[in-house]
Amino acid sequence: MEWTFLPANEFKQYKKRWNELNQDNQNLAILNTEFIEPLLAYYFSDDALLAIGREQGAINCMLFLRKKAWGRWETIMPSQAPLCLMVTTHNHFTDELLQSLCKALPGVVIQLDFLQLDSKNLTLPNKQQYELSEYIITGNRPVPEIFDDYFKSLGKNLRQNYNKVINRAAKAEQQLDCYKVDTPEDVVQGVKTYAEIEAKSWKADLGTAIEPDNIQGKYYTEMMAKLAQKNQACVWYYTIDQQIVACDLCVIQNHTLIILKTTFDDAYSKSSPALQMKVDMLRYYAEHPQEGIHNIEFFGKAMEWHKRLDSELRPINHLTWYPINFLLAFIKLFKKLNS
Incomplete structure (x- = not known):
């Protein structure tokens, strides 16, 4: 996958393709451009980037990123957005997508965080170079x-x-x-x-x-x-x-x-x-x-009343990808030694 990085305020010219990817995959109002454009206007800083991934010339992935620290990048997550501001073909996190994105980002990349991913219909990478951490348990209630x-x-x-x-x-x-x-x-x-x-x-x-x-x-x-x-x-x-x-x-x-x-x-x-x-x-x-x-989604933290309404519960997760093979094993060993 080939990547282009643009200032987030250039999003307008890619709205049509963003909506197409959303409708073909997660198909949620909170990933519509009408939801996202006001976020850009009120909550995004000047360092926000729009990452655009292409395969054979077709845009198959878009997301908003910012540099968090040296070697560390993360998806931009205003508190008003319930889920990661990312659309991709089939909602797949492939190894090739993640590796190519890390390779294309400027400078050395040792960690890439995807915040607040809905576990529903999410395909995870094959390689064990990622770590999942639970953000919240959320719920939905079918009508x-x-x-x-x-x-x-x-x-x-x-x-x-x-x-x-x-x-x-x-x-x-x-x-x-x-x-x-x-x-x-x-x-x-x-x-x-x-x-x-x-x-x-x-x-x-x-x-x-x-x-x-x-x-x-x-x-x-x-x-x-x-x-x-x-x-x-x-x-x-x-x-x-x-x-x-x-x-x-x-x-x-x-x-x-x-x-x-x-x-x-x-x-x-x-x-x-x-x-x-x-x-x-x-x-x-x-x-x-x-x-x-047909369905009512809450996307916030599941409370006792969600359970009392017999809601279906599932996790919203953070995913951290480590492009360097041994890094995750080293981090786990370090945590174990210091626990």
Whole structure:
């Protein structure tokens, strides 16, 4: 494979091929150019590179890289990106791809890190010159064909707690509702609503909350608007007496809805609005197959409630490739001697 390295801001001219590789392989909204271009604008530094791999003249691999230290390179991983920003034919990590990339990078390369790789349908190299380390366990929940059968299969505590919220609301004459919006205008407003709720949460105290005018707010507003224009974004709300108490920002592609961000109003935590909303979302998509959503992905760290919803769990891994044959064995020996 022959490689070309360009400043990341030249990505625009390769958008068409990037989307083709994504659609032919992982086919995820979070690897669409509408998701990535705002990342480039708000989070990439000047040293970011776009690596383009060609075989017989055809582009078969693209990824974003930066030099981490002498001899060490890594894929660029903004915290807003759930997975490695890389597209390649058949989602294969071949020995030839990795060796040729290390050889083509400027200077000596002793280590190349690929961060946050989805283990789903990932083909690993044949040579044992790599090391896998678990980043997180994540989960997805296929949309059930018959919701009532699915709900009956869930744990007794979850079912009781779900029904308890509904019964308590009925007794208090409160109106519960769960619905989505998906027009570009409503989605942009949804990001603002999300920010207003998160501004009252513990994330605000840490300085990590989305705010309408901070970098995160601008990124999510632009990205969600771009995808909403292609009918690939929506915002889910959970309301109590028409007061929005929980909010999910979601993107869609290939029959898969990805929940990017979840927040809820702490004042209503007794009603577990975020979990109630997830159950109602599953009900909605099960009862509305015309929506075409067959799977819900979380991509964040699997929490207890993911397991309670009977989600399918799998690891997201980091992969470190050592182009020099003996280096991995030396590192393992060094770690063993120092353990």
